[in-house]
Amino acid sequence: MASVNRRVLPGFSLSLGYSVTYLSLLVLIPLGACFLKASSLSLSEFWAAVWTDQAQAAYRTTFGCALVAAAINVFIGLIVGWTLVRYDFPLKRMFDALVDLPFALPTAVAGMVYATLYVENGWLGQFLVPMGIEVAHSKLGIVMVLVFTGFPFVVRTVQPVLEALDAETEEAASILGANRLQTFMRVILPTMLPAIVTGFALAFARAVGEYGSVIFISGNVRFETEIAPMLIVSRLEQFAYREATAIAVVLLTASFVLLALINVLEKWSKRHG
Amino acid sequence: MADAIEKETQTPAPFRRSREDHWLVRGGLTLATLAIIGLLIVVPVVNVFSQAFSKGLATYWHSLTGDADTRHAILLTVTVAPVAVALNLVFGVAAAWCIARFQFRGRTLLITLIDLPFSVSPVVAGLVFVLLFGAQGYFGPWLREHGYQVIFATPALVLATAFVTFPFVARELIPVLEAIGPDEELAARSLGASGWQMFWKITLPNIKWGVLYGVILCNARAMGEFGAIYVVSGRITGQTDTVPLRVEKLFQDYNTPASFALASLLTLLALVTLFVKVGIERHARPRPAKKE
Structure with missing residues (x-):
């Protein structure tokens, strides 16, 4: 097919050339500049910039909260995905559509409204704060907004797999004497595992880089609720470009590793899905 | 189903x-x-x-239209976002064409690289443009000599927005083009259509829903972008503040009704985006790609 196409269909070199040029100008060269700038630092300077106590605390908050949020997303994403595929209830189409809202809602709005909801006199804070649950200005708040921004990933990766699951497998399990729980744990869950892991990785990757929503709710307390992207911004505001770049390189490396991992996982889920 | x-x-x-x-x-x-x-x-x-709406409809309307800085933010957002979307649209169509219709070396790599901006933190996306075009940046001195202002000005807002929303259109169109297949295009060519005739009369009408879908998703993200814009804009009130930045500033100034009034516009945009998305999905298109 390939060689036939290239002889008959036009525009191969034009479209490929344009794509690669645009990709290079907008994405690759700017990202390269970041690494180039970082390479102007000596190894000890680089280390001093990325491994301060403040930076370490920021990495712990960033990756820790992202991990917890992604794990929560797997749990609630499975419940929501399962319910939307298997059951019927009123307004189901609307709820299904609403799952995508975190993709469309600007993160700044999400952060602001979450911060307002969970403060002492907020709609939800008025019940939670007296119980000693402080969501605003705490790590819990960061986890909450990260759960929001990553929510659609697990639901949307799990849904197509559940829809494609054929009835015969479950019927066979049932005929062979498995109860529903056994069928779910031993037949359905293993089939969905690649999709679940992909959804988890996507939600995690998104959460690690998130900035807009977090700054509203975290209160930006050093060593406590400061995340790595905030640290970059505060270094930039001090015109400490090299330190900012060094921390950015750490984050970029983490995202590249995650991206590679997601790609491997997607290939794996296609083979097993 | x-x-x-x-x-x-x-x-x-x-x-x-x-x-x-x-x-x-x-x-x-x-x-x-x-x-x-x-x-x-x-x-x-x-x-x-x-x-x-907590302070009534009149206050709501006044906070949207009465403040010159807010008006400017709205105007800036509706100029920056369409430019960024248009740039990514042209790229998305070109990339989808070569990826869905041809086999070539580096195809998988290209697909992976298209996804790259999704996994880059918006703050880092902003930072890279500061490193290139800022006063201390690689092209900064040259730009200043020739009188161009990129960072802390509209061009940087467009660049940062285009970077963050880069994958949307391409990601939507690749599966759509692949699902349609090249048969109609091959027929058009064998009947003597020129390349552009084939594109305008066959390819584009076939993928129009996919294009629309990619554009509205891309636009929602472009209008709502915060982190990258925060870094490259310098947050100059009345000059480089887009709607999300203006929302933040009003919120930090404890002007809650005004910030929420402006936020309600963005929320409305998100809801309309979802609504249109559901409408398009009903209009015969293959299942949406897994990622956004």
Whole structure:
């Protein structure tokens, strides 16, 4: 097919050339500049910039909260995905559509409204704060907004797999004497595992880089609720470009590793899905 | 979906039951789903509008139109976002064409690289443009000599927005083009159509829903972008503040009704985007790609 196409269909070199040029100008060269700038630092300077106590605390908050949020997303994403595929209830189409809202809602709005909801006199804070649950200005708040921004990933990766699951497998399990729980744990869950892991990785990757929503709710307390992207911004505001770049390189490396991992996982889920 | 339903109706009753859950499980999970979506999504959305209108309709209208800086922010957002979307649209069509229709070395690499901006933190996306075009940046001195202002000005807003929303159109169009297949295009060519005739009369009409879908998603993200813009804009009130930045500034100034009034516009945009998206999905298109 390939060689036939290239002889008959036009525009191969034009479209490929344009794509690669645009990709290079907008994405690759700017990202390269970041690494180039970082390479102007000596190894000890680089280390001093990325491994301060403040930076370490920021990495712990960033990756820790992202991990917890992604794990929560797997749990609630499975419940929501399962319910939307298997059951019927009123307004189901609307709820299904609403799952995508975190993709469309600007993160700044999400952060602001979450911060307002969970403060002492907020709609939800008025019940939670007296119980000693402080969501605003705490790590819990960061986890909450990260759960929001990553929510659609697990639901949307799990849904197509559940829809494609054929009835015969479950019927066979049932005929062979498995109860529903056994069928779910031993037949359905293993089939969905690649999709679940992909959804988890996507939600995690998104959460690690998130900035807009977090700054509203975290209160930006050093060593406590400061995340790595905030640290970059505060270094930039001090015109400490090299330190900012060094921390950015750490984050970029983490995202590249995650991206590679997601790609491997997607290939794996296609083979097993 | 339709296949699944058909299959179920054909299955004899005793076996069909094997796929049905106990009513307690059913009810429990349904309630849990409603609670999750309600608490995570519905309550915040309702809260935005309730806060926005808390001081009445007149105050709402006044906070949107009475403040010159807010008006400027709205104007800036509706100029920057369409430019960024248009740039990514041209790229998306070109990239989808070469990826969906041809085999070449580096194809997989290209697909992976298209996704790259999704996994880069918006703050880092902003930073890279500061490193290139800022006063201390690689091209900064040259730009200043020739009188161009990129950072802390509209060009940087466009660049940062285009970077962050880079993958949207391409990601939507690749599966659409692949699903349609090249038969009609091959026929058009063999009947003597020129390349551009084929593109305008066959390819584009075939993918128009996919294009629209990619554009509205890309636009929603472009208008709402915060982190990258925060870094490259310098946050100059009345000059480089876009709507999301203006929302933040009003919120930090404890002007809650005004910030929520402006936020309600962005929320409305998100809801309209979802609405259009559902409409397009009904208009015969393959299942959306897994990632955004």
